[in-house]
Amino acid sequence: MAVSENKITVKDLDFHYGEKQVLHALNLNIPPNKIFSVIGPANSGITTLLRAINRLSELSPDARARGDILLDGQSVYAPQVDVSELRRKVGMVFDVPAPLPMSIFDNIAYGPRLAKVRNKSVLAETVEGALRAAALWDEVKDRLRAPASSLSGGQQQRLCIARVLALKPEVILLDRPCSGLDPVSTAKIEDSLTELKERLTIVVSPHNIQQAGRVSDRVAFMLSGRLVEEGANAEIFSNPKDQRTSDYITGRFG
Amino acid sequence: MKSTRLSLSPRAAERVIKVFVWAVALSIMAVLVSIVVFILYKGLPVINAGFLTEIPRRMGREGGIASPIVGTLLVTALAVLLATPFGMGTAFYLAEYTRDGAVTRIIRFSAESLAGIPSIVYGLFGFIFFVMYLNLGWSVLSGGLTLAVMILPTIIRTSEEAVRSVPTIYREVSFSLGGTKWQTIRGAVFPSAVRGIANGIILSIGRSVAETAAVVLTAGSALRMPDGVFAPARTMAVHFYILASEGISMDNAYGTAAVLIILIFLINIAANMLIDRLATKGR
Numbered sequence: 001m002a003v004s005e006n007k008i009t010v011k012d013l014d015f016h017y018g019e020k021q022v023l024h025a026l027n028l029n030i031p032p033n034k035i036f037s038v039i040g041p042a043n044s045g046i047t048t049l050l051r052a053i054n055r056l057s058e059l060s061p062d063a064r065a066r067g068d069i070l071l072d073g074q075s076v077y078a079p080q081v082d083v084s085e086l087r088r089k090v091g092m093v094f095d096v097p098a099p100l101p102m103s104i105f106d107n108i109a110y111g112p113r114l115a116k117v118r119n120k121s122v123l124a125e126t127v128e129g130a131l132r133a134a135a136l137w138d139e140v141k142d143r144l145r146a147p148a149s150s151l152s153g154g155q156q157q158r159l160c161i162a163r164v165l166a167l168k169p170e171v172i173l174l175d176r177p178c179s180g181l182d183p184v185s186t187a188k189i190e191d192s193l194t195e196l197k198e199r200l201t202i203v204v205s206p207h208n209i210q211q212a213g214r215v216s217d218r219v220a221f222m223l224s225g226r227l228v229e230e231g232a233n234a235e236i237f238s239n240p241k242d243q244r245t246s247d248y249i250t251g252r253f254g
Numbered sequence: 255m256k257s258t259r260l261s262l263s264p265r266a267a268e269r270v271i272k273v274f275v276w277a278v279a280l281s282i283m284a285v286l287v288s289i290v291v292f293i294l295y296k297g298l299p300v301i302n303a304g305f306l307t308e309i310p311r312r313m314g315r316e317g318g319i320a321s322p323i324v325g326t327l328l329v330t331a332l333a334v335l336l337a338t339p340f341g342m343g344t345a346f347y348l349a350e351y352t353r354d355g356a357v358t359r360i361i362r363f364s365a366e367s368l369a370g371i372p373s374i375v376y377g378l379f380g381f382i383f384f385v386m387y388l389n390l391g392w393s394v395l396s397g398g399l400t401l402a403v404m405i406l407p408t409i410i411r412t413s414e415e416a417v418r419s420v421p422t423i424y425r426e427v428s429f430s431l432g433g434t435k436w437q438t439i440r441g442a443v444f445p446s447a448v449r450g451i452a453n454g455i456i457l458s459i460g461r462s463v464a465e466t467a468a469v470v471l472t473a474g475s476a477l478r479m480p481d482g483v484f485a486p487a488r489t490m491a492v493h494f495y496i497l498a499s500e501g502i503s504m505d506n507a508y509g510t511a512a513v514l515i516i517l518i519f520l521i522n523i524a525a526n527m528l529i530d531r532l533a534t535k536g537r
Contacts, residue, residue, distance in 0.1 A: 054430060056426060056429060059426065084432040084434060087430055087431065087432045088431070088432040091431075094426065098427050100427060100445075101424075102445065110441065111431035113441075114431060115432060160427075164430075
């Protein structure tokens with residue numbers, strides 16, 4: 001594996017859906033073991049960027065990427081890349097809590113089972129570890145066989161984080177994971193993210209500027225599919241270089 | 255603003271509508287209940303152990319309906335077992351494996367046209383193709399194949415509908431957890447669609463059990479016990495039809511109808527229990 005300081009490198013990425021260009025010559029360096037926030041108003045291309053990293057965008061038949069994304073220095077678009085393997089390494093949490101219609105246990109075990117983990121005690125350990133890491137274990141340990149839909153919205157979203165963690169990923173992509181959640185649930189998720197960055201890399205599209213300020217180590221500001229600027233949290237929030245960044249974070253638009 | 259037309263106040267209109275929908279719903283219930291009660295009232299007294307276990311004698315004037323019961327179960331089971339994999343396969347192809355285009359339009363148009371064809375036409379087709387051309391004769395196999403062709407469009411349409419109504423996010427979640435297309439369909443799409451798919455199959459079972467015209471032309475109307483798929487068979491619906499229309503025995507016709515209704519209830523209950531298991535287990 002090529003040695004690289006950055007966990008993820010986005011190189012000159014153009015992204016099209018059909019005729020419509022969503023990302024324009026995007027360049028980003030995402031360091032390991034940090035929370036990297038990508039902020040911007042709606043239709044900035046942030047969701048597209050996140051989905052380009054784990055190649056989930058390929059589910060749309062008219063999606064086209066040009067340029068490259070490197071994970072540990074290796075192109076994720078290289079022909080020898082096993083997409084399933086890539087997605088296990090780069091987990092994703094969606095903007096709506098999306099438990100599958102099955103039990104809490106089966107939700108967490110879903111990914112490992114797809115990866116052919118069959119051993120019952122290994123699965124049980126994996127599920128427990130993932131739920132603990134997502135700070136959900138104490139709330140659900142007595143009802144692992146209950147349908148995941150019986151959980152509250154905040155619990156469901158932590159379940160989705162646990163489900164990703166069960167695959168022991170290296171990166172987690174979170175697309176507005178706290179939109180529609182109450183402040184208590186949001187705080188719990190932010191806490192677990194802060195703990196999780198010890199062992200993995202987190203790329204998040206926060207649901208508001210305040211959240212970006214609270215959790216991020218580094219922040220990138222995007223507008224209409226272009227990177228405006230990127231820097232350390234303190235830099236972006238106290239001393240932005242670009243007038244548009246300043247306008248956005250002070251709430252003048254967006 | 256003053257209305258010149260006769261009009262009700264919104265509150266009164268609300269009440270009228272409420273009474274109307276209630277009345278409609280109740281009258282539908284009443285029709286269903288009165289049919290079932292009438293058949294059971296006429297039929298239940300005829301039913302006893304002998305009626306269920308004996309073969310019809312003297313054209314059905316005497317004896318039981320053991321062979322029509324077995325014939326019904328065989329023909330229906332064969333039809334459903336044949337049509338379900340083809341129907342579900344087509345549905346998954348249409349909903350998951352292809353983009354809308356000329357091919358899917360042709361398949362959907364064919365399925366919809368087939369769904370509208372009267373069953374007697376299927377019977378005629380089955381008679382010419384399976385009974386005569388393939389030389390399968392009047393048999394459980396010919397009847398099952400004909401009914402399979404008849405219920406296929408229903409299974410395709412209901413299954414496709416069920417697969418399409420599975421939220422996209424389930425697929426995305428499964429793919430994002432490293433699932434392949436097939437793993438995603440099996441693990442995330444199918445458990446959510448199984449209820450809708452099963453409803454289509456139950457509907458098809460009901461149609462198969464009740465079918466007369468298509469069956470009499472293909473499975474025949476033999477009274478003896480079918481001893482395999484190549485033997486001719488008489489189904490309960492055909493038996494009932496012949497008993498009633500030829501004036502052989504109205505009592506036994508009602509008895510047959512009662513057994514038919516009870517059988518359909520039992521199939522529905524069993525199928526619903528099976529669906530609940532499949533849907534909650536989820537994999």
